[in-house]
Amino acid sequence: MSPPTNKKETQAFLGAIGFWRMHIPEYSQIVSPLYLVTRKKKTFQWGPEQQHAFAQIKQEIAHAVALGPVRTGPDVKNVLYSAAGSHGLSWSLWQKVPGETRGRPLGFWSQSYRGSEANYTPTEKKILAAYEGVQAASQRARIGKLNRPGILEIITNWPEGENFGLTDEEEQEQVMRAEEAPPYNQLPAEETRYALFTYGSC
Known part of the structure; x- marks a missing residue:
């Protein structure tokens, strides 16, 4: 799965993975960098922090409890x-x-x-x-x-x-x-x- 390229795709990704919230310890802290790029008053800028969070949450879902x-x-x-x-x-x-x-x-x-x-x-x-x-x-x-x-x-x-x-x-x-x-x-x-x-x- 490739990373999101805009705010709408990021919001869709966060909505899709929301089901796993209760299965993943510290879910909010892991995905918080992804929420930063969805804010209305900020321009979409995908950086290393977002890429790390994206990779980590995919890994956590694969090993969900x-x-x-x-x-x-x-x-x-x-x-x-x-x-x-x-x-x-x-x-x-x-x-x-x-x-x-x-x-x-x-x-x-x-x-x-x-x-x-x-x-x-x-x-x-x-x-x-x-x-x-x-x-x-x-x-x-x-x-x-x-x-x-x-x-x-x-x-x-x-x-x-x-x-x-x-x-x-x-x-x-x-x-x-x-x-x-x-x-x-x-x-x-x-x-x-x-x-x-x-x-x-x-």
Whole structure:
């Protein structure tokens, strides 16, 4: 397949490969150079960055990850991995049953940084990746079942320098629900100094 020669061909190519979005880790970051040449106020200019992205996404499609079916049951663990890189956020939802080392992926999501998000600290970027991941995974869990609670049990960072799906070792942190604090006027004196109010004051 030869590379696109104008904006319309680039848009058609991006539309055709959109199906593979959930099968390819960091899809948004890979294709972001292709979106740059489709902007209305810019002239079409295909450079080395676009050529690299074009070749890479074709390679990724050829080796796309097969997604597993959603499984239910008391032994099924749902794990959300999130990562924040220099070009954007990515996360993936996996399911594990006893006897499986890594589990099966249900989907991969990614997005480039929007606005000032690229200027966030590394910690803020990781928090944003986890937040976006929880939103996407919760939405996927509730498709067709509006009253069903979220299915996430474990949220963890993907190990630094590793690609999604290439490691057997996982650092997992069990998500714990915070206990509701007593009203402010019932807190001990030393705790009132550090209490924060959720309606905006502190």
